[in-house]
Amino acid sequence: MEASSRRAVLAAGAGTAVAGAAAGLTWASRPAAAGPGAGAPDAPADGVVPFRGAHQAGITTPAQDRLHFVALDVVTSDPEELRALLTAWTRAAERMTAGAEAAPGGTVGGGPYGVPEDTGEALDLAAANLTVTIGYGPSLFDERFGLGARRPGALRELPAFAGDDLDPARSGGDLCIQACADDPQVAVHAVRNLVRMGFGVVAVRWSQLGFGRTSSTSTSQVTPRNMFGFKDGTANLKAEDPVALDEHVWVDGAEAAGGAGWLAGGSYLVARRIRMHIEVWDRSTLQDQQDTIGRDKKVGAPLGQRDEFEEPDLAAVAADGQPRIPVDSHVALAHPSNLDGVRILRRGYNFTDGSDGQGHLDAGLFFIAFVRDPFRQFVPMQQALARADKLNEYIEHTGSALFACPPGLRDGQDWGTQLFA
Template identity: 45%
Template sequence: MAETSGKTKAQRNTAAKTKTKTKSKSKSRTATKPPAARKAEPQATADGLSRRRLLGTAGAVGAGGLVAGGLGGASVAEAVRKEPDALSGVGSAAVPFHGEHQAGIADPAQAHGHLLAFDLAPGADRKAAAALLRRWSATAAELAEGRAPKGDDTGIALDAGPSSLTVTFGFGRTFFDRTGLADRRPAALEPLPAFSQDALDPKRGDGDLWVQIGADDALVAFHALRLLRRQAGDTVRPRWEMSGFNRTPGATPRPMTQRNLMGQIDGTNNPKPTDAAFDEQIFVPRDRKGPDAWMAGGSYAVVRRIRMLLDSWDNLPLERQERVIGRRKSDGAPLSGGTETTPVDLEKIGPDGALAIAGDAHVRVAAPASNRGATMLRRAFSYHDGFRDDGAPDAGLLFVAWQADPMKGFVPVQRKLDRGDGLSRFLRHEASGLFAVPGGCAEGEYVGQRLLEG
């Protein structure tokens, strides 16, 4: 009998008590929790289960379950999957599509992103462009709420919540010529000047229409991408597309500034929506007058595909990397002292009698204080597109800079970086674009309506 049951009476009693206790704990943890915007469950696993719950289930199985092998493990996993937790904070977080400004500008960059541009097809006019933006805006609004458009859904993101999805639309310089609206093209949409470090591929830059998609779930982001491309029909032709990623919310013990593929904390000095001058620096004034009054509440996006020479960078000693950037790699604190958020002291002298922040350090050259106050909001995604013919990684940054006027934001800063940034030796600018991103729209309206119907 002992060999048949495999356990003594005492062992069976202990197992029964453990099972009852685990069941009680599991039941209490399945209670629905109110979702918190942009706040991930701190211990969520890939399939939505908390580590605490998974460990509790494993404890109930005990050593006997581990000895049982694959069959026992599979049974436990199946039992857990039949009783899933409520949608986590990451999945349930939603960003409203409608509003004064378009979503995806002042919102934190998500874990997954797609940037793509289209050209209007021959014969597509202003009326066709308006119809397309109307379809796209309606779809983006539904997806931002976690709803799938009726009758036109691919099923890619079934079961998923909105996952902080944002969809942002913009117009390139050539859009105005092709829609007969050249007289309403903003002066700020003049072509960007050439920079000595540029190695641009024109096939991967510019375009009539630009779309930025971001979400904290890869399938939710791709779902939006797929639907928008399907709904475009014959009105436009794809010009270029780039996909990127960031760290997933909840992957760190506390919210942190993103790191780029060089391992550096990137974006510490970004302007914040709480700053007094934020709206003035990033958005076109609400009382805008003249031919480009339709841009009130909008912004200008500079898009750059920047390849990082990671093999060269990774071979630098840590101390040298930190001097090139001007910050510690471990915590992002400036070499002038303090923590990540301590203002950089560009005048501080180190123990060796030299500037604590080197003359060509990136944080010095890019600082507003070094560029007559020029400011932009950087909102980037990392990318990795495999390897080049020479074996080097084709990886880097999909850089998106937002500002009220690119000639007062991106251009003066990039000119300074182009001439004296120590980091430029490890970067290659391979694609570029500039887009006018109109303000947001109210329910029942579509993005760009003031331009296309004004």
């Protein structure tokens, strides 16, 4: 299908493209992208990422360039209203990721006296590899909706970490939507329309725009740079390593036993808003910056080595007898050898949210990680970093949240029945 733009999809009218989206087709027949990394899961050739599958899109999908992330509170007390919204969201998300409007004829089809069912700002734009990923927070599984018995055991509030300066208005949430795309307007359009559909059922708690992905989730991607100018996520888990993903990312059936069986094949999403003290960093020497990270700033190699992808030699000693890679550097403390083999799938983004009113940029990293068990992976990692990481001199964590992301949807399934069945 010539599916590079919404105009092309809409022009099909009642043709197979729109009919398929409305009927819930998987789009799984679309070929993978050719070239490097062609074997990667979810590597689309036509700008459309399959919505349905064993796992939700937007996790191992090759990381797109833009993010719109939103956490929401459920404001209704009626579980049927929540279930109906999740079902409606499924239909709309599948349509939008296929390059169509949120509803058939949604922009103008209701006539001049009807309220449009699509806001229209993405009407002529490409699908841009849009993915929509949903997750549920610990607070959703209270007494309001009868979901208590379905709460996964690892879905509970994260502990406090040393140095946290969390803003409650930027933390938590009953559920989340992560929209990623290669066009910021496409990502914003997806979140805007889902939130619009939820009026009276959900309300926005907080949101975050992101740009310039800070991790590679596929071997087909080069390593990006963060706001400190360093390559970020060099040793990240990759979509082409299914064995590592099974070990570190996907929840297995035994861990999702009983009422939480709906999470088998899903994952946990950890979100942390990390403000970087840009002005302080920018006045630091190159050597101090490199010692803080543990890598060469230009090529990204571990200190004392030549290639970005060389395994860091944490035992190497410099001429002065000191470790070549400082023991309090970010690379050393986050290395699996110092964390009992812990690894995570990172999928973060840079952000710049203007200034803080005191002449300082409000900028940094919106950290997103997908893990099999946040309390066996993220928590010990963050505790080690919070305790001794030299990088703490330049950053502070200002927002935090944890969500359980269900597995992908089968044909005919929707988020409402998946959660409540």
